[in-house]
Amino acid sequence: MKILVVEDDLQVSRQIETALRNSGYVVESACDGEEGLYQGESGSFDAAILDLGLPKIDGIKVLHQWRSTGQNMPVLILTARDTWREKVNGLRAGADDYVAKPFQVEELLARVEALIRRATGHASPVLVCGPVMFDTTSNRVTCNETVVDLTALELGMLSYLMHHQGEVISKSELTEHIYDQDFDRDSNVIEVLVNRLRNKLGAGLIKTHRGLGYQLVCDEN
C-alpha cells in the first residue's frame, strides 16, 4: 500500500512516515502544496495524508485540484486551525476524513487503515480470503488459524492483494504500490515474492494470468 504524505513540518512528516513504514506502507512525501499537487497527480497512491496549512498552495486547493483531475484515492486531511468550518470545507472539497493536530500517530494509522479498507469496499478490519485472514489493524496474518510470519514486503504485497480480492493485478501495479519510486522495475522480485507467499499460504491462493498479472483466489475448496 502506497501513501502520499503532504506536510510542511518536517518533524511531523518524519513521524508520520516512520509510523507508516513500520506498519508496512510505502510512503512518499511532499513538503509544500505545489509538490504535493504534482505527486498526487502523477503517482498512483492508495491514500493521501494532506495537511491543510501548506506553503505555496493551500491544502484545500490541492484537494480540489486532485479531485477535478480524477484522482479518487481516499484523502485524510490534517488540520491545525481546526475550526469546524475548515473540516466541513475539507470534506466538501472531497476529503474522506480529518484528524486534528496534535494527534497521536496510532490514531492516524487507524484512520488511514480504515480509509483504505472502506475505499476498497471492505467493512470489517479483518480481511478473509479462503483460509487466510489478514487483520489490518495489527497486520497479523493467519492461515487455517495458525499465525504466519511474513516479511514487510510480503506483508505489503498480501495487503494489496487482499484489499483488491478478485481483481487481476498487473506486475507493474503491484510494483508501484509496494515499492518506493526508485525501485528497479526490471528485476523479477515480484515473482520471487509471489512464490514466497504461495509457499507460506498455499499454492492455490494466488493465480497467475499470463501477460496480465496476478489474482487472489478465495474459493473455499
Next chain:
Amino acid sequence: MRARSLSFRLFTTSIVWVFMALTVVGVLLTLMFQHHIEEHFDAFLYDHLEENIAAAIIDNTGELYLTWVPADRRFSEPYSGWYWQINQNNKLIATSESLVDGRLEFTQPDVDAGAQVQKVFGPHKEKLRIVVQQVIVPGSDFTYSFLVAGTVAGINRDVRNFTTKLVITLMLLGAGLISAVFMQIRIGLKPLRQMKTALKDIRSGTQKRLPEDFPAEVLPIVRELNTMMGHSEALLERARTQVGDLAHALKNPMTVIRNEAHEIEGERGKLLAEKTEAMASYIERYLSRARAAGSANVIGASVDVQAIVKDISFLMVHTYQDDDINIRLRQLDGLYFKGDAQDLEEMIGNLLDNACKWANSEVIVYGETRNSRIVLCIEDDGPGIPRHQRENVLKRGQRLDETVPGSGLGLGIVSDIAALYHGSLILQQSSTGGLLARLELPAAE
C-alpha cells in the same frame, strides 16, 4: 404610517399648515371680494344720487321739485328694494314710486360730510344700503337730504356664490397639496427606507456593508456605521488570524512532542505523555475561547441554524461512519441565531461531536424559537452523565477525565461561548437515558 415616525410627524405638521394657510387665504379672498362688490354697489347708488341732486331745482314758491326722475325701472316697481328719497329735515319732500307710501328712516349726516353710506331697513324690513348727502340747493335757504337705497340681497347672494366656489377650489387645492406633501415625504425619506433595507440585508448576511450612495445628510451616519462594522470585523478577523497562526505554530511541535513522549518507556514517558495531553487540552480550550466572537458584531447578523446543523451532521456522519450512528434532524426550520456563524459552528460542532461519541445508535437534534430565544436540543442514547457530575463538566478549567462521558473539553467550550451571548447550556437526561444538551441563545428577528 406609525405614530412615532418621521413620516407621521412631517405629514401631520404639513396638514396643519396647509389647512391654516388655505383658511386664511379663503377668509381674505372673501373679505376682499365683498369689499370690492360693495364699492361697486356704492358707486352705482352714488351715480343716481348725483343724478337726483342735479335734477333738483327750487320753483317760484320756494318748493323743491325734480325736473326729471331716474329712469331705472327698479325705482318704479313697488317695493323692488331700490328707492330714492328727498327730505328736508324730517319732512318728506319726494320719494321714488317704488317706495309707494312708505319712507326710509336714516341718520342725518352733517352738511359738510359729503355723501355717506348707511345700512337701514326697508319697508319690508329688508336690509338696504343707502348713500345719503345733505345738499343746499341753489335758491333755497334749507338743506335737503338726498338718499338713494338699494337692497343688499344681491351682494349677499354674490358673496355666498363666490364663497361656495372658493371653498370648493381651496379644498381641491388642499387635497392636491396634501398628496404633494405625501409624495415629498415618500421621496424625501426614501434614503432612510433604503437604509433600513440595507441593514436588513446585512443582518440576513446577503450584504457586508451599507452602500455609500446615500444623500449628503444621511451619508455621515452610513459611513460611521460602515466604519464601526469594519472596525469590529477587522478586530475579530485579526484576533482569529492570530489565534489561527498560534494554533498552527503550537500544534505541530505539540504533535511531535506527544508522539515522542509515547515512545519513551516507563514512568518518565507516562508523565510526559500525561502533561502533553493536559497542555493540548488547555491550549484547545483557550484557543477556542479566543476564537469566539461573542457579541463583538455591531449589527448582529442572523445565522441559519439548520444550515450549520446540516453541515456539522455531514461531518459527523463521515467521522462516525464505522459506529453506525443515525443523526436525525427535526423542527429546525426558521431557526435564526443572532450572532457569529463561526461561534455557532463551534457550539454545535462540540455538542454533536460529543453526542456522536457517546451515542449507541441515534442522535436527535431539534429546536424552537421562544420569546426571541432559540432553544436547540441535542439528544443521544448513550450512557448520559450522572446528575452530580453535570455541573463539573461545564466548569471552567476543570481537569478533564476522558473516561467520563461529556467531560471532553467540548461541553465546557460550548458553555463558555453561550455565556458570551448571555445564553446557556443545560445538561439533562434524555428520554432514552442518554444526555440531553439544551442550548439557549438569542434569536435573530
